[in-house]
Amino acid sequence: MEQQIRCIGCGALIQSEDETKPGYAPKSVLEKEKEEVICQRCFRLKHYNEVQDVALTDDDFLKILHRIGQSEALVVKIVDIFDFNGSWLPGLHRFVANNPILLVGNKVDLLPKSVKYPKLIHWMKQSASDLGLKPIDICLVSAVKGIGMAKVMEAIEKYRFGKDVYVVGCTNVGKSTFINRIIQEATGKGNVITTSYFPGTTLDMIEIPLDDGAAIYDTPGIINHHQMAHFVDKKDLKIITPKREIHPKVYQLNEQQTLFFGGLARLDYIKGGRRSFVCYFSNELLIHRTKLEKADALYANQLGELLSPPRKHYIDQFPPLEAHTFTIKERKTDIVFSGLGWVTCNEPGAQVVAYAPKGVDILIRKSLI
Numbered sequence: 001m002e003q004q005i006r007c008i009g010c011g012a013l014i015q016s017e018d019e020t021k022p023g024y025a026p027k028s029v030l031e032k033e034k035e036e037v038i039c040q041r042c043f044r045l046k047h048y049n050e051v052q053d054v055a056l057t058d059d060d061f062l063k064i065l066h067r068i069g070q071s072e073a074l075v076v077k078i079v080d081i082f083d084f085n086g087s088w089l090p091g092l093h094r095f096v097a098n099n100p101i102l103l104v105g106n107k108v109d110l111l112p113k114s115v116k117y118p119k120l121i122h123w124m125k126q127s128a129s130d131l132g133l134k135p136i137d138i139c140l141v142s143a144v145k146g147i148g149m150a151k152v153m154e155a156i157e158k159y160r161f162g163k164d165v166y167v168v169g170c171t172n173v174g175k176s177t178f179i180n181r182i183i184q185e186a187t188g189k190g191n192v193i194t195t196s197y198f199p200g201t202t203l204d205m206i207e208i209p210l211d212d213g214a215a216i217y218d219t220p221g222i223i224n225h226h227q228m229a230h231f232v233d234k235k236d237l238k239i240i241t242p243k244r245e246i247h248p249k250v251y252q253l254n255e256q257q258t259l260f261f262g263g264l265a266r267l268d269y270i271k272g273g274r275r276s277f278v279c280y281f282s283n284e285l286l287i288h289r290t291k292l293e294k295a296d297a298l299y300a301n302q303l304g305e306l307l308s309p310p311r312k313h314y315i316d317q318f319p320p321l322e323a324h325t326f327t328i329k330e331r332k333t334d335i336v337f338s339g340l341g342w343v344t345c346n347e348p349g350a351q352v353v354a355y356a357p358k359g360v361d362i363l364i365r366k367s368l369i
């Protein structure tokens with residue numbers, strides 16, 4: 001049997017097969033180093049002050065949550081404000097026991113500039129409460145742009161009371177970017193931090209020491225299987241992931257009209273009189289309007305062409321769209337296509353059918369904007 005080697009940094013089992021999983025070290029490293037092997041993620045942190053995200057299975061993530069529950073620490077939970085529900089990590093509060101949770105909404109740079117932060121924070125507080133979480137505080141940041149970082153670092157200092165900090169979030173929320181920002185701002189450029197290792201653990205966490213002997217722990221990202229990201233290839237992911245401020249597109253629809261969002265999702269407006277629908281999607285994603293009676297045929301003929309992404313060579317693997325029927329009861333309601341975007345309906349009374357690939361959540365919520 002092959003000998004099992006663990007990373008002397010994070011304790012993950014060393015493997016050379018998958019770069020996105022914990023404990024990855026290239027074969028060439030293993031050939032040179034027989035005893036003291038360090039995984040690529042720990043190597044980058046040690047030498048370049050840079051954390052790299054690795055993904056974890058649900059079971060392993062539970063183990064990590066369990067460890068957090070047994071410690072006294074501040075938990076920093078990161079969500080992607082553009083994909084709030086899809087990036088939520090359900091159940092976290094049940095595991096972290098009495099530890100306070102600081103909720104951080106990342107990617108705020110994507111929202112239209114007209115959005116008021118206090119209103120957004122209020123919305124997050126309400127949504128968190130509906131999902132069973134009462135965070136100690138809420139911060140908005142853009143890890144990429146550096147917006148809100150000083151404030152969030154102050155909040156971390158304030159609420160950790162000298163204790164450790166665990167940063168959690170599902171993959172793609174920008175957790176690595178966030179932690180790299182913190183390291184950068186805390187250490188100054190070129191000032192390489194020294195990581196202190198805790199060998200023998202198997203939890204794949206990376207420790208970033210703080211001045212007072214406590215540490216920030218970067219936990220691996222949990223994969224959220226309902227995200228649209230799992231249904232498209234890398235090139236298409238670039239199209240659907242917004243990079244700049246989103247410009248909402250407004251459609252005045254008559255009853256029996258359909259909007260296609262590329263070929264990834266669809267909204268049929270069934271009944272409710274002529275009204276406007278405001279679409280918040282990546283600026284690069286093309287929205288196509290048609291009559292409902294023509295929609296099925298258009299999809300059958302144009303998927304991968306006019307209705308793209310998914311691109312043509314990928315349509316065989318793309319799952320069929322599944323219908324979800326809603327009657328909009330409240331004013332200012334969002335119809336959310338998890339990980340892709342949302343459509344705001346300003347007045348109640350509309351009957352709609354929303355479509356997404358089987359496995360991708362569609363939900364309605366009180367309008368974010």
Ligand code: GDP
Nearest residue numbers: 053107142143144171172173174175176177243
């Ligand atoms: P992780 O998987 O949670 O560690 O996420 P990464 O840090 O690797 O980021 C995932 C993607 O989100 C990358 O394409 C980042 O460039 C992007 N990203 C991270 N932070 C921000 C942000 O503040 N704004 C925007 N627009 N994109 C971000």
